[in-house]
Amino acid sequence: MENPLSIEPLFHLGPVPVTAPVVVTWVIMAVLAALAWATTRRLTLRPGKAQTVLELMVTTIDAQVADTMRRDPAPFRALIGTIFLFVLAANWSSLIPGVEPPTAHVETDAALALIVFAATIAYGIRARGMSGYLATFAEPSWVMIPLNVIEQITRTFSLIVRLFGNVMSGVFVVGIVLSLAGLLVPIPLMALDLLTGAVQAYIFAVLATVFIGAAVGETRDPAANDRKDPSDD
Amino acid sequence: MSIDWWTLGLQTVNALVLIWILARFLFRPVSRILTERQEAAHAELDAAQAARAEAEAAREAAKAETASLAATRSDALARAQAEAAEERDRLITDARAEAATLRDSAGHELARERDRQRHALSQEAGELAADIAARLMARLPETTRVAGFTEGLAEAVAGLPEATRARIGSEGPVILRAVRPLEPAESAELSAALARVLGTAPALTVETDPALIAGLELETPHAIVRNHLRADLDRIRAELTHD
Numbered sequence: 001m002e003n004p005l006s007i008e009p010l011f012h013l014g015p016v017p018v019t020a021p022v023v024v025t026w027v028i029m030a031v032l033a034a035l036a037w038a039t040t041r042r043l044t045l046r047p048g049k050a051q052t053v054l055e056l057m058v059t060t061i062d063a064q065v066a067d068t069m070r071r072d073p074a075p076f077r078a079l080i081g082t083i084f085l086f087v088l089a090a091n092w093s094s095l096i097p098g099v100e101p102p103t104a105h106v107e108t109d110a111a112l113a114l115i116v117f118a119a120t121i122a123y124g125i126r127a128r129g130m131s132g133y134l135a136t137f138a139e140p141s142w143v144m145i146p147l148n149v150i151e152q153i154t155r156t157f158s159l160i161v162r163l164f165g166n167v168m169s170g171v172f173v174v175g176i177v178l179s180l181a182g183l184l185v186p187i188p189l190m191a192l193d194l195l196t197g198a199v200q201a202y203i204f205a206v207l208a209t210v211f212i213g214a215a216v217g218e219t220r221d222p223a224a225n226d227r228k229d230p231s232d233d
Numbered sequence: 234m235s236i237d238w239w240t241l242g243l244q245t246v247n248a249l250v251l252i253w254i255l256a257r258f259l260f261r262p263v264s265r266i267l268t269e270r271q272e273a274a275h276a277e278l279d280a281a282q283a284a285r286a287e288a289e290a291a292r293e294a295a296k297a298e299t300a301s302l303a304a305t306r307s308d309a310l311a312r313a314q315a316e317a318a319e320e321r322d323r324l325i326t327d328a329r330a331e332a333a334t335l336r337d338s339a340g341h342e343l344a345r346e347r348d349r350q351r352h353a354l355s356q357e358a359g360e361l362a363a364d365i366a367a368r369l370m371a372r373l374p375e376t377t378r379v380a381g382f383t384e385g386l387a388e389a390v391a392g393l394p395e396a397t398r399a400r401i402g403s404e405g406p407v408i409l410r411a412v413r414p415l416e417p418a419e420s421a422e423l424s425a426a427l428a429r430v431l432g433t434a435p436a437l438t439v440e441t442d443p444a445l446i447a448g449l450e451l452e453t454p455h456a457i458v459r460n461h462l463r464a465d466l467d468r469i470r471a472e473l474t475h476d
Contacts, residue, residue: 022243029251036259043266045273058263078256107237111244
């Protein structure tokens, strides 16, 4: 019996096998890039509906990052925002018949988690310096160094497994129900997948923000302090 | 479960590329337009603040101008009132002066008229007295109109200064006026009286003048000696007029 978790290459680019998640990812990238180019081509100070939606999305991401990190969100906006949009688009791509979301394969989730892991280290070193960043592993005591190192790895794995398990299970459930019941029965489950996909995208982006924020530490950034802290209420 | 490392690598590259694409074409432009709108809003707020400050300054200037105009108007009114009061005082003073002048002039005119009337009345009274005297003297004998005045004329000549008295008769005949021609006896009596006071009897040229009423008048080149009722009446009238 064929392993449902394994992927077969669709074609080869020279020695490189190109699988279905990669192709779907390219399509998603093309769609997101086209939408971004089309909607940001003519930005004005008096926004239309599309520009208003874009600005609302960007300001919401900025507010989320600022509230979590207590920092100016600008350096992290592209990374966090792209992760959220890509994961959301990838999760929702399951609604298209015949398309399996890239996040239902562990390679895509692992790639995103590796980027977050690398970004955590890079932002941490840039904010604290190499010694300062390494010193965070000895907090609150040097005894915690092994645990902190393990935590860096396990939390990255938790990112991978959480996203992979949720999306993959949803796809499997819809596929099984579709094969057993019929055409219209999986629709509620697909609607549930929409919610699960959005929640998982949000969780992945927020956890990435939390990891990076823990690495860079809090600062008294005026741009961040201008925003109202919900915990103050 | 196995991991396709090529797919893992390609997805990592894909994710990095997508991060760059969205940063380039989505997040950076939107962030830029948000910043521009914020700056525009700040600029508008600054401009509004400046306009408000300018309007406030203009309002203060207008208020100051209004106060200045009110002060100028008040000064002009006060000046006009002062000038009007000064002009009124001047007019009152002039009117009073003119009234005083008119009153003085009227007083003088009244006094002159009163003097003129008194003079006329004196004149008329003198003439009336002369007429009465003439009528009364007409009832007396003709001799009394000359003889009674001879001694009085001699005494009046005696009262003249010595130099005047010495020159009487030395420069030709002396004119003697009487109300009628003198009788020889009356001429002799008069010559004797004049000779008594002058030393010698001067030559006399007798002229008749009824206006004397009664009495004699002696006229020399240097003096006139009157002793007749007309002179007395004229003197009385003059004294009455001078009062």
